[in-house]
Amino acid sequence: MRCVIARFPFDLTKSGVLESMKGIKPEQVIGESVIIGRRTYPLKQVGQVITRQDRRDFSAGEVLRAMTRLGFTCRGVLPRVAAPVLTRALSPLQQASARFGIPATV
Numbered sequence: 001m002r003c004v005i006a007r008f009p010f011d012l013t014k015s016g017v018l019e020s021m022k023g024i025k026p027e028q029v030i031g032e033s034v035i036i037g038r039r040t041y042p043l044k045q046v047g048q049v050i051t052r053q054d055r056r057d058f059s060a061g062e063v064l065r066a067m068t069r070l071g072f073t074c075r076g077v078l079p080r081v082a083a084p085v086l087t088r089a090l091s092p093l094q095q096a097s098a099r100f101g102i103p104a105t106v
Contacts, residue, residue, distance in 0.1 A: 001013065001066075001069060001070060003062075003065070003066035003069065004062070005047060005051050005053075005058045005062045005063060005066060006051065006053055006057040006058035006062065008051070008053075010050070010051060010066075012050065012066060012070060013070070014070045014071055014072070016050075017036065017046070017050055017067075017070060017072070018036060018037060020049050020050050021036045021037070021039075021041065021046065021049060021050075022037075024041075024045075024049055026039045026040060026041045026042070026045070027041070027042055027045050028042075029041070029042050030042065031043070031044075031060065031077050032060050032064060032074065032075065032076055032077055033074070033075045034046055034063075034064070034067045034072050034073070034074045034075075035072060035073040035074075035075070036072060040075075043060040043063045043064055043067070043074070044060055044063070046063055046067065047060070047062070047063035
């Protein structure tokens with residue numbers, strides 16, 4: 001399939017991408033990713049390997065579009081969930097003091 005990445009046309013096939021990524025250790029995924037075989041790779045890493053271009057020359061969206069068209073499973077950025085903040089319960093005196101902006105002395 002003909003795909004344009006960083007203004008250059010590439011003839012990519014699913015088997016060709018699988019062969020190119022064979023033996024490549026996946027980097028830590030921070031943003032968007034693609035599942036190739038049983039491994040999850042960052043889109044920029046895949047784009048660099050299959051195009052042999054610098055990562056700054058193309059966007060993750062271009063690689064995402066190409067990998068999706070080839071039939072690979074792509075994942076977007078996962079939202080970060082904030083860890084619950086553990087606080088101790090305030091006494092009624094401390095709650096009232098907090099409302100007025102005055103530190104409670106107990």
